[in-house]
Amino acid sequence: MSNETLMTRRGLFMKLGIFVNGVVAAILAVPIVRFLLSSVTLGRENAYTAWVPLGRVGEFPEGETRLATFRNPYVAPTDGKTADSACWVRRIEGDQFQVFAVNCAHLGCPVRWFPQSGLFMCPCHGGAYYRDGSRASGPPERGLFEYPFKVEDGVVTIQAGELPTPGPSASAGEHIEGRPPCA
Amino acid sequence: MRVIARIAEWFDHRLQLAAPIRDAAEHPVPRNTASWWYVFGSAALIVFCLQLVTGILLAMVYVPSADEAWSSLQTLNHAVVFGWFVRALHGWGSNFMIAIVLIHMVQVFLFGAFKYPRELTWILGVFLLLMTLAMAFTGQVMRFDQDAYWGLGIGASIASRVPLAGPAIVKLMLGGPIIAGATLSRFFTLHVFVVPGTLIALVCLHVLMVLNLGINEWPMPGRLVRRATYEREYHELTKTDGAPFFPYAIWKDMFFAAFILLAVGACAWYFGPFGPTGRPDPTIIQTVPKPDYFFLWLYAVLSLLPPSLETPALLIGPVIAIAALLLLPFLSGEGEKSWKRRPIAVVTVMLIAIMLGTFTHLAGYAPWSPHMNAWSGDPVPERLLVGTTALQRQGALVFQAKQCRNCHALGDTGGERGPRLDGVAVRLTQDQLIRQVIQGGGNMPAYGKNLSPAETTALVAFLETLHPAGQAPAREAARDVVLGAGVEKRASAKP
Numbered sequence: 300m301s302n303e304t305l306m307t308r309r310g311l312f313m314k315l316g317i318f319v320n321g322v323v324a325a326i327l328a329v330p331i332v333r334f335l336l337s338s339v340t341l342g343r344e345n346a347y348t349a350w351v352p353l354g355r356v357g358e359f360p361e362g363e364t365r366l367a368t369f370r371n372p373y374v375a376p377t378d379g380k381t382a383d384s385a386c387w388v389r390r391i392e393g394d395q396f397q398v399f400a401v402n403c404a405h406l407g408c409p410v411r412w413f414p415q416s417g418l419f420m421c422p423c424h425g426g427a428y429y430r431d432g433s434r435a436s437g438p439p440e441r442g443l444f445e446y447p448f449k450v451e452d453g454v455v456t457i458q459a460g461e462l463p464t465p466g467p468s469a470s471a472g473e474h475i476e477g478r479p480p481c482a
Numbered sequence: 483m484r485v486i487a488r489i490a491e492w493f494d495h496r497l498q499l500a501a502p503i504r505d506a507a508e509h510p511v512p513r514n515t516a517s518w519w520y521v522f523g524s525a526a527l528i529v530f531c532l533q534l535v536t537g538i539l540l541a542m543v544y545v546p547s548a549d550e551a552w553s554s555l556q557t558l559n560h561a562v563v564f565g566w567f568v569r570a571l572h573g574w575g576s577n578f579m580i581a582i583v584l585i586h587m588v589q590v591f592l593f594g595a596f597k598y599p600r601e602l603t604w605i606l607g608v609f610l611l612l613m614t615l616a617m618a619f620t621g622q623v624m625r626f627d628q629d630a631y632w633g634l635g636i637g638a639s640i641a642s643r644v645p646l647a648g649p650a651i652v653k654l655m656l657g658g659p660i661i662a663g664a665t666l667s668r669f670f671t672l673h674v675f676v677v678p679g680t681l682i683a684l685v686c687l688h689v690l691m692v693l694n695l696g697i698n699e700w701p702m703p704g705r706l707v708r709r710a711t712y713e714r715e716y717h718e719l720t721k722t723d724g725a726p727f728f729p730y731a732i733w734k735d736m737f738f739a740a741f742i743l744l745a746v747g748a749c750a751w752y753f754g755p756f757g758p759t760g761r762p763d764p765t766i767i768q769t770v771p772k773p774d775y776f777f778l779w780l781y782a783v784l785s786l787l788p789p790s791l792e793t794p795a796l797l798i799g800p801v802i803a804i805a806a807l808l809l810l811p812f813l814s815g816e817g818e819k820s821w822k823r824r825p826i827a828v829v830t831v832m833l834i835a836i837m838l839g840t841f842t843h844l845a846g847y848a849p850w851s852p853h854m855n856a857w858s859g860d861p862v863p864e865r866l867l868v869g870t871t872a873l874q875r876q877g878a879l880v881f882q883a884k885q886c887r888n889c890h891a892l893g894d895t896g897g898e899r900g901p902r903l904d905g906v907a908v909r910l911t912q913d914q915l916i917r918q919v920i921q922g923g924g925n926m927p928a929y930g931k932n933l934s935p936a937e938t939t940a941l942v943a944f945l946e947t948l949h950p951a952g953q954a955p956a957r958e959a960a961r962d963v964v965l966g967a968g969v970e971k972r973a974s975a976k977p
């Protein structure tokens with residue numbers, strides 16, 4: 300056995316010291332990483348979305364598209380006004396609705412409804428959508444995001460709670476243009 | 483005086499800092515580097531120090547809470563003595579810092595200072611640039627107004643496009659399901675702790691390497707960098723034609739630093755602080771969010787990219803750009819330093835500058851965006867209605883009421899999204915006009931479902947009158963033949 304492979308007392312303690320610190324770091328890393336990722340893991344448990352009321356059916360005239368606001372179901376005490384959201388409610392007829400997110404399907408700017416030309420237009424990068432939310436022109440690759448809705452006891456209710464984004468599986472983005480929203 | 487010297491000596495006996503500081507200050511630099519071209523690095527450091535000081539001052543009043551941040555900015559602007567000025571210094575300091583860092587980078591690139599043995603100095607510089615941009619973006623979020631709120635939404639939308647991990651990244655970035663209190667808190671953490679801490683560490687290493695490796699000598703055309711000989715040559719140069727950095731070269735840095743601080747102060751005094759714009763209330767959608775100046779080019783790129791190219795460009799573009807910057811010293815670590823003999827380097831810089839400049843200029847008036855308030859404000863000019871029929875006038879009404887001018891200009895007012903319509907009748911025949919209005923196309927929405935047949939007929943009748951005097955409107959030759967008009971004309975033309 301050569302001298303280099305011999306473990307000295309000091310060398311052993313140093314390696315032990317590194318090992319012990321590594322173990323402690325690994326133990327402490329678990330809660331720290333879970334803390335950092337809490338907003339992601341909570342989302343996986345589907346704790347963010349809930350059914351929120353928008354208003355009585357009568358508040359939305361048939362054939363028109365109106366802006367409605369709602370309070371996000373998942374709120375922290377310091378959120379203030381930022382926990383409020385807006386959406387476009389299109390009442391086709393009777394209990395048939397389409398509820399669109401205000402966020403443009405391109406990069407999320409707030410789209411505005413122009414009843415005269417029957418278009419939603421985005422102020423940022425020039426996206427435009429038809430009254431049924433389908434893409435009309437501009438950079439968006441898809442139609443507006445739709446919230447699932449239901450009418451219960453004469454109240455329009457939507458399933459909301461997450462910022463709709465154009466990524467692959469955003470919660471409000473599951474309803475692709477053209478497909479009727481589920482009730 | 484003797485007392486002061488003795489106190490200083492007492493401290494230095496314990497600190498042992500005087501000798502290394504003197505060595506650093508008096509280290510010999512090539513005489514020709516004492517140039518006004520070599521002042522941008524130190525200027526960036528000075529502005530960074532200004533940002534640290536003003537940032538700390540602002541943090542004494544600012545409240546990083548989604549509910550109160552906006553109000554605390556109002557307090558800073560209106561209630562705290564010189565609060566507006568400190569905010570303005572910080573905001574203008576940020577713009578100056580990006581500008582100076584970019585100029586510094588271009589100078590280093592054109593002077594070949596990234597070549598052996600200063601590769602790592604350049605790489606750290608690239609990270610310093612990215613950190614500076616990160617400070618600018620997170621700083622825009624600190625100004626928690628409508629632009630900040632929707633800017634975060636744009637950031638989240640870009641992040642969401644990452645394959646597989648997109649939604650998780652969005653929630654990690656926002657600290658929850660929506661842009662709210664947690665979002666501001668974590669951007670505050672980034673802006674105040676994480677990024678500045680990294681910046682300070684990297685700046686120290688960057689400056690340390692400049693001291694240890696020496697300032698890049700003035701590049702002479704034909705004097706090539708070779709790994710084997712460069713360090714010896716540089717050492718000889720500082721010996722034969724060198725001078726101590728202090729005081730030989732530093733006075734220019736000091737003058738320029740003072741000038742830059744004065745310029746920041748003057749801009750802050752004259753132009754005042756940036757915003758905040760409207761309250762960050764997501765239910766107020768009457769807003770036109772725009773990024774800060776140094777991100778305007780990106781805003782233009784995002785508007786002009788074809789939809790199919792956008793996600794790849796957003797996700798792959800930055801990776802390629804950063805990789806190219808990081809690999810530069812390894813791809814071209816030796817050889818010619820002078821920009822006079824590096825035409826591709828010069829052309830690259832010019833090309834990038836022109837591209838960024840053009841996109842920034844375009845973003846200033848955003849021709850791709852419909853004019854959101856044009857419909858009621860811009861009546862059809864009267865001169866276009868002189869001598870028109872009732873049907874054509876009805877068409878002019880349709881034109882105005884259906885907001886065509888959100889996108890199309892007529893008589894110098896209206897949007898620039900679509901083509902000007904002053905001479906549209908010369909370009910398109912009646913059939914083509916009808917088709918374009920009903921089916922859209924070429925980035926124009928289809929209005930078939932929005933216009934009754936009568937409205938379409940009237941609108942097209944009006945559009946057909948839009949041709950310059952003395953220039954006939956376009957007409958389809960085939961139609962004349964079918965209707966026999968052409969035959970008659972030809973017949974009558976015969977002698």
